[in-house]
Amino acid sequence: MTKHHDNIHKRRWEKINEDPLEDVRRKRIKNRIRQTLSFEEDPVKATSIFSLSRTYMAAASLLILVAVCVGLFINFNASSSEQVMTKYSTTVGETRSITLPDGSNVWLNAESNLRVQAGYNEQNRRVALEGEAYFEVAPDPDRPFQVQSDDLLTQVLGTRFNIRSYRSDPVRQVTVTEGKVRVKKATKNEGINVEKQSTVDLGVGEQLEIRPSDDRLIKKKVAKADRFTSWRKGILLFEKTTLRQVADELYRRFGITMLFADPELTNTRITGRFDDENWEEIIEMICISTNLGYKTVDSTATIHRTKTEMKGGQ
Numbered sequence: 001m002t003k004h005h006d007n008i009h010k011r012r013w014e015k016i017n018e019d020p021l022e023d024v025r026r027k028r029i030k031n032r033i034r035q036t037l038s039f040e041e042d043p044v045k046a047t048s049i050f051s052l053s054r055t056y057m058a059a060a061s062l063l064i065l066v067a068v069c070v071g072l073f074i075n076f077n078a079s080s081s082e083q084v085m086t087k088y089s090t091t092v093g094e095t096r097s098i099t100l101p102d103g104s105n106v107w108l109n110a111e112s113n114l115r116v117q118a119g120y121n122e123q124n125r126r127v128a129l130e131g132e133a134y135f136e137v138a139p140d141p142d143r144p145f146q147v148q149s150d151d152l153l154t155q156v157l158g159t160r161f162n163i164r165s166y167r168s169d170p171v172r173q174v175t176v177t178e179g180k181v182r183v184k185k186a187t188k189n190e191g192i193n194v195e196k197q198s199t200v201d202l203g204v205g206e207q208l209e210i211r212p213s214d215d216r217l218i219k220k221k222v223a224k225a226d227r228f229t230s231w232r233k234g235i236l237l238f239e240k241t242t243l244r245q246v247a248d249e250l251y252r253r254f255g256i257t258m259l260f261a262d263p264e265l266t267n268t269r270i271t272g273r274f275d276d277e278n279w280e281e282i283i284e285m286i287c288i289s290t291n292l293g294y295k296t297v298d299s300t301a302t303i304h305r306t307k308t309e310m311k312g313g314q
Contacts, residue, residue, distance in 0.1 A: 088114040090131075092255040095232065100127075103138040104145065107232050110252040111166075132164045134229045137179075152210060153184045161202075162229045168248050172210040175228040176202045183208050185217060236274040236282070243268045243303065246286065254279040254299075261304035265292065 088098050090108050098106040098114065102121040108114055112131025120126070126146040137145045139158030147154040149165040152172065159179025165172045174183050183200045198217055200208050205225050209218040222228070230237050236253065238246060244266035247258035256279045260266055268290055274282050283301050287294050293306040 084118045086116045086118070088116070092251065093253060100125075102140060102143075105136040107134040107229075109133060109231055129163055129165060131166055132162070132231070134160070134162045134232055136160050150212075151186045154181050155184070156181045164228075166248070169245070170211065170213065172212065173207055173228070174202065174210075175207040175222065175225050176204055177225045177229065178204060180204075185210060234276070238273075239271050240269045241271070242266060243270065243286075243290075246270065250279055250282065256299045256301065258283070259300060259302045261302060265303055265305070268292070 088096065088106075088108060090096055090110050090112050092110055094110055096108050098108060100106065100116065100120065102125060104125070106114060106127075109132035112129070112133060114133060115128040117124075117126055121143065123143075124146070125140065125143045126148065129147055129149045133147075135145075135147065135156075137156050137158050137160070141157055145156050145158075147163060149163055149172070152163075152165065152174075154161070154163060154174055156179060159176065159181055161174060161176045161179075161181050163172075163174050174181065181202050183202065185198050185200075200217060200219055202208055202219065205221055205223075207220055207222045207225070207228070209220070210216070211218070227237055236249060238249075241249075243258070243260070247266075250256055250258060270286055270290060272285070272289070274285075277285070280296060280301075283294055283296075283303075286292075287303065291306060293304050295302050295304070
């Protein structure tokens with residue numbers, strides 16, 4: 001600041017003391033002038049404030065640097081995570097076939113997900129399944145093929161099999177059409193919260209049913225195991241299947257919704273095969289065979305009892 005400006009501020013300072021101002025106003029103006037005049041500043045105080053400002057600026061810069069590094073780290077890990085897994089998905093009404101790096105083939109049913117780890121076929125051959133898929137596994141004794149579906153691990157060397165593991169199903173299934181598989185499942189030990197591993201071996205024409213509700217494992221022989229893979233050809237097969245399960249199946253296949261006027265109707269069971277019928281034809285045939293009625297609005301069908309059925313139930 002120049003000497004001329006200093007003289008001006010000093011005259012203003014003296015002028016304030018002479019004017020009949022209120023004490024409060026006078027103090028306010030003096031404080032303002034103190035902030036402006038360099039000769040009124042405390043050199044020590046000014047230096048400490050400046051040093052403190054530099055400290056704050058350095059700290060702020062460090063925080064910004066840390067934030068940038070954290071952001072880059074998160075983005076890098078996100079990118080890495082995306083590279084770790086390859087995910088194949090299907091939506092309602094969609095099926096797709098996948099060929100894995102080892103030559104194994106997978107057919108994915110509607111509303112299903114298959115995750116394949118990076119480095120598949122280098123150290124291991126492990127995939128994770130949600131939903132339903134049919135597998136034709138290329139033989140490789142050194143690297144067993146493994147499918148993780150919830151708490152179930154299915155391991156094979158070279159075979160053909162079907163896994164059905166929809167969360168909405170009351171029963172999950174592993175069905176072998178060729179070769180052998182070994183299924184491992186963690187189960188509760190006598191109702192106590194201690195888990196043990198159950199192992200079941202399956203051969204051609206054998207099926208393992210898993211009931212998540214009570215942790216039961218049921219191994220059985222099945223006639224014509226290929227019928228459990230008929231979905232690959234667009235065929236719907238129901239064998240003593242509840243209408244609740246039929247509703248889930250029709251939603252996956254056609255994206256339509258089945259509602260029930262009476263909740264008890266969901267327990268009605270049907271048996272039948274449907275090849276190229278549309279969803280309205282399927283519902284009509286189901287209702288005729290069970291003596292039920294239905295009403296459709298857009299893509300929703302409501303199932304109800306008919307007057308004849310109600311009289312028969314009295």
